[in-house]
Amino acid sequence: MVCTLVVYDTHYGNTKKVAESVAEGARSIEGAEVVLINADEVTQDHFIKADAIIMGSPVHMGSCSWKIKKCIDEICAPLWMKDALQGKVGGVFATGSGYGLAGGGCEIAMISMLANFAELGLIIIPFPKSTTGYDLGGVHWGYYVRTMDNNFKPTGISPESLKAAQLHGEYITKIAKSLRKK
Amino acid sequence: MVCTLVVYDTHYGNTKKVAESVAEGARSIEGAEVVLINADEVTQDHFIKADAIIMGSPVHMGSCSWKIKKCIDEICAPLWMKDALQGKVGGVFATGSGYGLAGGGCEIAMISMLANFAELGLIIIPFPKSTTGYDLGGVHWGYYVRTMDNNFKPTGISPESLKAAQLHGEYITKIAKSLRKK
């Protein structure tokens, strides 16, 4: 048994779509129980029950969205005080307009989520370059996909990119399972 | 004439107290008009009218607070789309429990605010080492002060540290004034 929590915020539905693929990948691990939930609805209990925590955010103004940050400040911070999540496993993903062909701020967006994970004592799983589909969107910190073109028109997300998100969820859950067994 | 906007979020009153000192420093520049306002109440107009924007946040879980992030996402992002603030001047400050004697996450907290400033095209003013009081609290990115001891008991903020905050506000406003005159 291993329990993976996928928490996300979404504005146009893109981060939700990626979250669903991440969750699907997590579910492919034998014995995995996966909770996919919006940052507005997640509770302390969801975090406490999880072995792996995967957090996803739209990139807004070069960092994570305020709803993800609200979840971090109000749900995670009290768990930090109690050292309640130490030793669990964590990973991140993000989506964004990506204007500029250079990630559009996805690094600091991911690092602000990873700062929370490090504070909580989570073991951080990056996004390995060898993952199929990394070339279609990814930085070392986590999965990333661009969802708009240079005219700020939505482009959707390709099945190949969603497959990479799936592999991200699968890989993180696999490591959480290994660590559970000890 | 030069207009400085000081926007802050506060939980226990510490960031507000620093914001007041920053504003006081800004006011000491001849011809300065200073607006001191909570992130909950600031409007797009406040940003548009300002020559200098100084933003302050408590450090929460290793980045800026969700209320500062909400202000960035909802008030600043639409101004980014319009390139409405390019060429203005910006600076940041933060307060935190500082557990660990190593800044407690103040760098990424400041960098997530600076990411917003860079997106908006603001000219970023750091916190020079030569500022009187830097040794009592400061990193290169901005003014910082620790407000709790190692038992998470509030310590208050010394007058010497508040003086450094004042100098930060004064210095940023002075540069904004120089650039206005061209």
Place this chain on the structure above:
Amino acid sequence: MVCTLVVYDTHYGNTKKVAESVAEGARSIEGAEVVLINADEVTQDHFIKADAIIMGSPVHMGSCSWKIKKCIDEICAPLWMKDALQGKVGGVFATGSGYGLAGGGCEIAMISMLANFAELGLIIIPFPKSTTGYDLGGVHWGYYVRTMDNNFKPTGISPESLKAAQLHGEYITKIAKSLRKK
């Protein structure tokens, strides 16, 4: 009169090519004196004489190259001790393989150079979204261009992208000139 220093490290010649465009842009400002120099050869005097400092690096393993870091540690650090560069103007640029379509680590590469600038007390000029060519390569922290395709084959740099680098050098020099006149 305004003096702009463009310091770069280069491995395959790409960062040098961008540096030349940045320098060309700086030279277009009336009265500008521009020094274009490799990080290996730059001296403390070059930094002391400059009004604007523009630093460019290849992205290596998610941060700036070791030769840029050596220049920072050996040439800039002694100037930091003396507060010798405070109030000057700074900006950054980077090139990289960009594998993953998400900037390939350019943010932390630029932020590690900007950390040096903030330590030195430099006024930091970001890369405004409104710059012509930003869409071809850019993040808010500075100019960036991808120089390899997904098979790690060199692609060269388009004239349109080099034009954006030129505008970056021009804009930074213009602000340095404004601040000189006071």
Place this chain on the structure above:
Amino acid sequence: MVCTLVVYDTHYGNTKKVAESVAEGARSIEGAEVVLINADEVTQDHFIKADAIIMGSPVHMGSCSWKIKKCIDEICAPLWMKDALQGKVGGVFATGSGYGLAGGGCEIAMISMLANFAELGLIIIPFPKSTTGYDLGGVHWGYYVRTMDNNFKPTGISPESLKAAQLHGEYITKIAKSLRKK
């Protein structure tokens, strides 16, 4: 069996002293083989043989030292091309003058080392708040200790702080061992 590699750069001997404590902690895990080596001397083979990689740097101008960066660029980068280190475990530590009581740039110093780890696909172990001695020096990203006072005079490192470094090495090695057994 588990193999831990501790790589460091040192200028005044402080980072070396911490590295020795980290190595001592690693050695306390049953079956651990520990290699303690200067960044100047480490080879690709050292990285390939290790299960856990712990990297330590002085903080210079707000990021890691150029010798650590040289090691990353010349020794680690070729291993990244081959995906040779994916799935190993990594952690970081740093020392610095800490002028300003706010970490003196230790976050970006650690994050530039962690960027390398994420690129390599390493599983990142942070520094849990519950570690004895965290209050004497630590941020969530890794162990940190200040080695100078406000007059830039060396202060040495207390035995209590070195004990925290030891626990850091022990904890990282313990997790690497767990993951080896699967």
